Amino acid sequence: MLAEIITIGDEILIGQIIDTNSAWMAQELNAVGIRIKQISSVSDDREHILKALDEAQQRADIILITGGLGPTKDDITKKTLAGYFGVDMRLDEEALANVTRIFAKYNRPLLEVNRQQAMVPANCEVLNNHNGTAPGMWFNHNGKVLVSMPGVPHEMMYMMEQQVIPKLKETFTLPVIIHKTLLTVGEGESFLAERIADIEDSLPPYIKLAYLPKLGQVRLRLSSYGDDRYLLQAELDGFATQLTQRLGNIVAADEDIALEKAIMNRLEERGETISIAESCTGGYLSHLFTQHAGSSATFLGGAVSYSNQLKESILGVNPATIEQFGAVSEQTATEMVQGALKQFKSTYAISITGIAGPTGGTDAKPVGTVWIGVAGNGEMVVRKFQFGNKRRQNIERSAITALGMLNTLLAAK
Amino acid sequence: MLAEIITIGDEILIGQIIDTNSAWMAQELNAVGIRIKQISSVSDDREHILKALDEAQQRADIILITGGLGPTKDDITKKTLAGYFGVDMRLDEEALANVTRIFAKYNRPLLEVNRQQAMVPANCEVLNNHNGTAPGMWFNHNGKVLVSMPGVPHEMMYMMEQQVIPKLKETFTLPVIIHKTLLTVGEGESFLAERIADIEDSLPPYIKLAYLPKLGQVRLRLSSYGDDRYLLQAELDGFATQLTQRLGNIVAADEDIALEKAIMNRLEERGETISIAESCTGGYLSHLFTQHAGSSATFLGGAVSYSNQLKESILGVNPATIEQFGAVSEQTATEMVQGALKQFKSTYAISITGIAGPTGGTDAKPVGTVWIGVAGNGEMVVRKFQFGNKRRQNIERSAITALGMLNTLLAAK
Incomplete structure (x- = not known):
């Protein structure tokens, strides 16, 4: 069973917003055996929308449209759909009651543009929007299904989960x-x-x-x-x-999760913990861990030891080490990871010190030079990497590489 | 001048990745006077790619393709393009040198699949990929321009900035x-x-x-x-x-920069510095600062004090304060920001402590409760916020709100 997604609205075409809706919808549809053949983003323009509908219905049995339903959009999507199906517009009482309810809740006067939101093509079945004023619309047409939904992500998601997916399962025999x-x-x-x-x-x-x-x-x-x-x-x-x-x-x-989440799962099973001493990654590695719910079970915290003074005061790196070998060195990375284990009292620790760039490099230590240490349970590995000259990439690569090293250390246990 | 973007690859159609490339490209193109007519995501399928090319060239003068160039993609995009233009494939020496250089750098054997990456349709001009093995390809065809680029964001971005945008400016008269x-x-x-x-x-x-x-x-x-x-x-x-x-x-x-960069610019002008004590944001706020080149001039570092023990050991928060008022409290936020100023010796500091969720809330302190402190130069402001129940949003909102508070404090000076 094939579907197409069409997003309507200039916001995506001028790059103002990133289309996160389509990926989410694709995942949901894949999970019930509906494959996406194409995703198209088109402008708020009647002819363009009609062309996109025509092309999509040649390839797919299900067409899902998001966007183009806001009160300032001049109802172009709805009127275009009515034209596409050759029907008039009608006032939907349930949709009007929904708009009225929402405006009453926020004590706002119901303007004519808002009342217009309850107007829909005569042949549609309205999908009530529990989270906003624009109703969803379900059309059956020549054995195919077309669904129009608002573009606001949480409105669309709720409508998909509660109404669209169940109705698709009823309508089609899905593999x-x-x-x-x-x-x-x-x-x-x-x-x-x-x-x-x-x-x-x-x-x-x-x-x-x-x-x-x-x-x-x-x-x-x-x-x-x-x-x-x-x-x-x-x-x-x-x-x-x-x-x-x-x-x-x-x-x-053996599941589709992030590497740092896999590491935390493994640590949690063993009742172990992790801390971080990061310099050139500047908080990014800690953020990778802490973006996940439940990270506090294993992640104790860490230091973003950007200045040398912080490497010394928080992590206990010996000033003489930094003076002799430099902040970006095997010796400093070693003392940082040992310092994290000692100061933060975690089972495992990671240290990262390097030159993210674009400036700050030398002949001996060019931009992209990064030392990474992982240690715990009596093991320690400290390695040097030479990444490229792009700051954000160096930050990302350093963090991911450190996770890979820790993963290897853990796997050996 | 109109352009279309076509992304090739099942990753987007199954929702495995979100198409961030297109929005970025749309912004870059808009900035030089090129409007995007449509964005289409299609599968790694010859017929489907050909159909998408056909449709796009009816609407636009510039077609930009990303994706479908990886070594295991069976070169479907390149072969399809060769078929579309009715030309053979040729080995591009410069592209081969690039692949060879990259494999040599990482001491990996050059496999036949990798060598294949240097094969391109005979009529293209190769756009050298400085960050990866798949070459970009520029085609002139019937007064129109078609460009194929790798889908890896940083490879595509660099190629767009360094090669594609300048060449488009040369080729067309743009407003x-x-x-x-x-x-x-x-x-x-x-x-x-x-x-x-x-x-x-x-x-x-x-x-x-x-x-x-x-x-x-x-x-x-x-x-x-x-x-x-x-x-x-x-x-x-x-x-x-x-x-x-x-x-x-x-x-x-008065320029299009991130708020944290604006703050660092202001601090740098004044010769002042900043440090961070963050709990529920878990490194994200530090990462916002340190993602920018030159941040070490003003950003000293900070603590990701996830556990209470770290709040005490690194920041000097009194254990009695946490015991009496809790880790998420005005008193703890106050001691955290004061501790950061004292321990890290910065001109200004930010503290954040809260409950990011989805669990860990109580009736008195539900998920989304966040205390933020900003202090420096004899001033201090500590405020409570009640955000929502979504973890990642709470992290982002906390960080941005803290930046806003610091910006206000700095503006008053």
Whole structure:
């Protein structure tokens, strides 16, 4: 079953907002066996919208539209849809009651532009919007389904979860699609592909393997399409096990989660903790950990020891070490990671000190030179890396590399 | 001048990644007078790519493609482009040298799949990729331009900035568009609009004012369209000065920069410094500062004092204070900001302590309760905020709110 997503509105086309709706919708639809054939962002323009609808209905059975429904949009989307289906507009009493309720709640006068929000094409079934004034609209047309939803993310999400997905399940017989993702760290896409080529070749035609690389990590996603969920799941798990056994320690997680979350899960199982002493990453690595709910169970905190003085006062790095070897050195990284273990009393610690750039490099230590230390449970590894000359990339790479090193240290335990 | 963006790859269609590239590209293109007509995301499928190219070239003069160039993608994009233009593939020596250089740098063997990355359609001009192995490709065809770029954001961005935008400027006669942005903090969009209504009304038809609100900040962007760059610039600067004088202290910067960068600029002018004591934001606020080049001139560092023990050991918060009032309290926020000033010896400091959620709330202190302190030069402000129940939003809002408070404190000096 194929669907298309059309987003309407200039905000996306001028780059003012990033279209996060479509990715979320795609995930939800994939989970129920509906594949997205194309995502298109078009302007608030009648002809352009009609063209996009025409193109989409040639490829897909389900067309999901978001956006173009705000009170200042001159109702272009709704009028265009009415024209597309050759019907008039009608006032929907339930939608009007919803708009009236919302304006009453905030003690605002109901203006004519707001009342217009309850006008819909005559052939639609209204999807009530519990979180806003613009109603959703469901159209059945020549065996196909077209749904128009507001572009405000939480309004759209609630409408999708509560109304659209259940109705799609009722309307169509959907296949079973099961995904299984392995998170691997520390080996490139092409190298991985060689190591598992025979397993990949042995996959039946209804199981696909995708390589999804991102900054030192590659996600291996197995997707299985069919009718019998139980059989598909068993077969998928079998291949996942084969891949995991083949790849061993470089598999950080057998689910689609972030590397730092996989590390925290492992630490939490063992009742262990982590702290950070980061300089050139400037808080980014700590943020990676703490963006996840429940991180306080394992993440104790850390120091953003940007200045040398903070390296000394918080982490107990010896001033003589910095003077002799420099802040970006094996010795300083070593004292930083040891200092974190001692001061923050965590099971494991990470230290990062480097030159993120774009300035601050020297011949001996050019921009991109980064020392990373990981330590805990009597083990310590301190390594030097030479990244590039782009600041944000150096920050990201340093953090991800440190996570990879810690993952390796943990896997060996 | 109209352009279309086509992103190729199943990653976007299954919702695995959010298409951030297109919004960035749209902004860059808008800035040089190129409007985006449509953005389409299509699958790694020959027929589908051909259809998308056909549709796009009917609407636009410039087609920008990202994605579908990875070593395991079976070169579908490149082969499809060769088919579209009716040409053979050729080995590009410069692209091969680039791939070889990158593999040599990382001491990895050059596999056949990697060598294939240097094969390109015979009619293209190669855009060298300084940050990755997949070359960009520039095609001139029937007076139109088609550009294929890798989908990895930093590779695409660098290629756009260094090569594609300059070449588009050479190829087409683009209108002069000048933007001037004022960053305002602490007042809502509609309130701002009232205060500057008369200035906005006095703008000539070729100068537009846009309100770009984002998390407690509103950017006011003046855009001027015409032929005479010198005159346009002078006129734009005049209106910007009027707006700045009218709005006074709420203008944090008269250029399009991040709030934390505006704050660091101001501190640097005065020879002052900043440090951070952050709990619930977990490193995010420090990261906001340190993502910017040159931040070490003013940013000394800070503590990610996630655990109570770290609040005490690094920041010197009195254990009795935490015991009596709790970690999320006015008293703890006060001792944290004072501790940062004392321990880190900065001119100004920020403290944040709160409950980011989704769990950890109580009746008295529900999820979203955050105390923020800013202090320095003999002044201190500590305030309580009640944000929502979404973790990542609470982290972001806390950080931005803290920056707004510090900006106000600095503006009063």
